[in-house]
Amino acid sequence: MNLPTGPGIIGDLRARILSLDLPPGAPLSRADLSARYGISSTPLRDALLRLQDEGLVQIHPHARTSVSRIDLDLARQTHFLRSAVEVEIAAKLAARPPAGLADELWQLIDMQAVEAAEDRLKAFGTLDQAFHDALFRHAGLMQVQRMIRRESIHIDRLRALHLMQPEKARQILSDHRSIAQAIGKGDPAGAAQAMRQHLSQSILFGERLTAQDPQYFTSAAR
Template identity: 65%
Template sequence: MLTHPAGHDLFEDLRARILSLEMPPGMALSRADLSARYGISSTPLRDALLRLQDEGLVDIQPQSRTLVSLIDLDQARQIHVLRSAVEAEVAMRLAQDPPAGLGEELQHLIAAQQDEAQSGNMKGFARLDLAFHEALFRHARLQAVHQVIRRESVHIDRLRALHLMQQEKARQILTDHRAIAAAIADRLPDAAGAQMRRHLSQSILLGPQLTSEMPAYFTKRSAGPEGSAP
């Protein structure tokens, strides 16, 4: 049995398990099993599930069941437009005048990511991937913006988790992170923005292929006409 305090930690743990695909799209969630697993009563669990529903990560069917929501590729594409524009702007701002300590922190995160990739710990790798992007927002003093992006990126994050199952994705992420960090360190705003936009586009571009390979994980509207990927 896991023990977690009611509220924030429970929500964050369930959220992380869904985003990492440990709880895959379409999975039925038993409230009795979750209460037993976490050693909690029904009230904090209900509150956590309602917050997950607000973020689009679970579908609660009253008097019936609770399911992990399917990935909505159309929603992911729309949020990608916002995320790409914002993170490219963040990278460009940082490259204009790199804050003290940023370069060292990014290099540390990249090195740690490489270690996780070599050991095959993709969960740790994904956690450090998020930390890399969070560091950029933090050094740009745009933490509130990062929270908005994080909340709205749930479909993108699960799409990236699917992509990360492919071995070459980890290598590509490391290559991209090095290029972004180098452009910021070299004070090249245009290059930093371009590298960030390229980095964030990879999983979205692979969306149709992933939808075709794992259709049960995606909403029906993620497919094109007559059920084919767009």
């Protein structure tokens, strides 16, 4: 198997953390990581420091390292920003739907339905992100999207936890259909409401989950 090297290690660890392959609070053994990636302690330390700067890893005294827990307050703040932007985008696109957007959205929805039926949640999640990326792209706001993505580590992990719930994939599909239908019909108010409803679910789920699985969250969130 070809393992990532250099900067690719950071990307691989980031992806594993955001997908919950490495869950919140999980210890990170430096010896195990060095063996997995075939690197010495210095490049591994640099990679962990970079991930700590991103808020994904916590390096504790005496070299103990763990995956950072989810900060629900920061997730709420990111959600506030993302919701304000995406609700406005949905309304803007519905007011004047760009050529090709409706077909692209429905194609992504159809692909998501296949992945959901086969219980391939990782692929489903990738297509979920692609749906929202398409809206930013057609609105000409990809730089805004990149800014939001940089601040989304906590809400992304909340969404990954939520996606593990049996009903969540079905709800996402239903929400995406409502958004696509409203945009296709040229209904700005309907598109905005559908997007607002869609984006509200993971934060509500996070508030419930702090009581059910407190080990995933910071003490402040609990």
